[in-house]
Amino acid sequence: MSMLRRFAAGLRGLLRKSRIERELDEELRGYLEASVEEHRRAGLGRDEALRAARLEMGSLDAVKDEVRRVGWETALETVWQDIRYGARALRHHPGFACAAILTLALGIGANSAIFSVVSSVLLRPLPYPVPDRLVSLAGGQSFPDIMDLAEQSTSFADLGASGGWPLDLVGEGEPERIDGELVAGNLFRALGVPPLLGRTFSEEDDRARAAVAVVSHDFWRAHLGSDRAALGRQLNLSGAAYTVIGVMPPGFRMPFFSFRSQVWIPFRTGYPEAVEARGAHFLRAAGRLRDGTGLREAQAELNVIGRHIGELNPTDAREFTLRDLREDVVGAVRAPLFILLGAVSLVLLIACGNFASLLLARGVARRQEMRVRHALGAGRARLMRQMLTESALLSLIGGGVGVLLAKPGVALLVRLMPRELPTFHPVAIDSRTMIVTLAVSLATGLVFGMAPALHLWEAREANLSGARSTEGRSPLRRALVVAELALAAVLLIGAGLLIRSFWQLRNVALGFEPRGVLTLRLTLPASRYESISAQESFLARLDEGLRTTPGAAAAGLVSELPLTGWRMMHNMIVEGQAPVPEGAEPEIYTHEISPGYFAAMGTPLRLGRGIDDQDASTSPRVGVVNEAFVRRFFPDRSPLGARARWARGEPNAWMTIVGVAADARFETLEEDQPPTIYTPSTQKQQPWKRWTSVVVRSQSGDPMLLADSVRRQVWRLDARLPITNVTSMSAVMQESVGERRFNLILLSAFAALAIVLAALGVYGVLAHLVAQRSREVGVRMALGAQPSDIFWLMIRQGLPLIGWGVLGGALGALLVTRVLRSLLYGVGAADPATFGAAIAGLALVGLLASFIPARRALRVDPAITLRDE
């Protein structure tokens, strides 16, 4: 109540300020007059009475000040005064103000941009109701396993799974390939996001094999015209009719981020072949824990159920590990993002160092002004407040400019961002980022303005006489420059290590030659290619056609293209190996290829022959293995002629190994290729593998020029076949290292920014030192010092700063680069070459930055400096 009253009174005070002041004046005048009259009545003369009354009253202004100080609004006014005064002071020193504001703006802007990514990915909850009850199963899962878990466990309110499932949308125009997703169990209900229109489907729909589809908001807009009557419409998806029953709200997506689906269909309806396939682990599962059930209890229950499933299905026994869904989704990117945030904070620290240094220099310059103001009665606290107000003003403006800079920065980040980064929320400068930016700016101004303010005070005590000699030393500024250089060194070394890793990765033996290779992906619709023979004959004809494409040096097919995330593994029995229990057979990667594949990819053969035209459907089954396969199963003999077969395939379908191909990077550029067997695409064993990638090597130059003629080749055989992922192998490689490139580019940019800022710091301090010593230089010159002597005299002042800075930075980097280890490839966290190069480079930059002020010292005219004395 009384707070409110005081607040209201203060507000009135502010609004009616002039009237209140007038009245106070009048009141005090009345008081004085009354006092005068009193004194005259006591017998004093007019003048004496006035003097006596004034004496009693004291300073009228002091009284007014006391009265004004009663209200809170006066404190506000003082601050406002400080701000106005500060702004005026800054306007009169635009160079200083611009330098300070820009320095901070760069640091703060970079921070805001990165923070907006961190905020979107790491700080905001997953976009599902009550997200902390959501869990996931680690790794890929099969449909039967998930069904058993859902049926037998009591820990989950709902459990389900989904997997990417490309679909051909056949409408009026050309067939279109869209990203679909198979949904098993009650995944929609587990996530809990209500549909925008209609309903989602559940286990009951799936069990009934209902041909229903839920579509994304984007799909609804693009294909259904945002029509509310779209519910009930039929979609022709890969040859089957589905009824649209629901539209999800904008931005909805399944938690497993690589799936960017537009259409969701029930699992059993979309992929009946895999309903019993306990070994097909291509689903990701998520569930919502029942209220009152913890992760640990649920895990204990899953362990029991898992053992039970394993006993019934010994060939597919496995463990089920529960994870917090959020952790599953963002856990992997947390460390890299925090590293970037840490790096950009270092940049800000360097910027702050420059800011403080600028303030210090300016503090020295205005020492005289402060002395005068102090002599006129301004208290220490008042002066400090004035200085802090000025630095806070600068830092807030810097923050504002920083946000302006951050906006295009964020746009750039979004463009660079790897696809895998789980940005459930749009990356933008949101209110959270604004608040953090504001707080950072204000804290920067206050903390880094404090040192100069305190420094000014101490120097004042020591320097009342105004002796000039000590003013130039400014040990604080030197310390700041050393710290800046050290931080820049840490960043530079960190960026250097990433660059080295990238370099190593570029020079890794790929096992194929990506340049000049075009690739695209086909999926044969089940409606027309259900049988193995239909698929084989299409693939054979396609392969033949591709090889005659004009401009193609070689062409081939492969079921799973390297570095794309597609993979296929089966348990394998290799003849002559010690027998293993059922279910424990080694999992071998397998790819179906056409005869031209190795030539088109540029994968060399090490032994025997590749797949060739004699390997027809009717010929004996053959396979080509990679070197890892040989190392694993035939360490001391030739694999040629040995036989192998699929553990779950036909028992008599033995494949004879006829050749060995070089290891080729498959999962990632970093990892060696696992043991792999290539089989002819004309000797298929599983009818459900209805996909293939086309690989065409161009005779010359840009492979993308071949895209049109390759498309025509495909459509000549089947005009209704959608073609997707048309791209070059080089681009595939680029994309596979997207996250690494993102980190690399950002860290390099930060390092560059850090170097520039630190160089400016060195420059500033040396320029200041040179200016301080111009008198001494003048004397020295007058006494006959050579220009080169003067030059080195000045340079020498910078050397210890640079030396200590880079050395300190190198030591700091030794401690810090350990956090980078997960991002490094083929280079140690303490790689001496990187450290050496970074240190030398930074020292050189520091030296260059000190050249300019040192040269300025040469222009000192002894006659002028001596005359000034």
Add this chain to the structure above:
Amino acid sequence: MSEKPSGVVQGTLDMLILKTLALEPMHGYGIGVRLEQISKGVFQVNPGSLFPAFRRLEREGLIKSEWRGTENNRRARYYIPTDRGLKKLKSETREWERQTAAITRILEA
């Protein structure tokens, strides 16, 4: 107490002003004079503490003010206690009596 005029005990000035005004609305100079008179010259209140006290009391809604003509035909700001002010005076007086009685007892013990 010493013979010299002394300042007002910290924090009691507001109460004394309220008490003075409870007898009769008055302007600033009059209040100062009245305080000095009643205390027989023990308390001398200078304008530097008097006027901030007025502003404070007014802000807290314990007194209000209006401009009136004075006995010498001038305009002066008269202060008048509000109901809240009178209530406050009553409770403060009670509290003051309670405390001084206690202090007196301690000092005379």
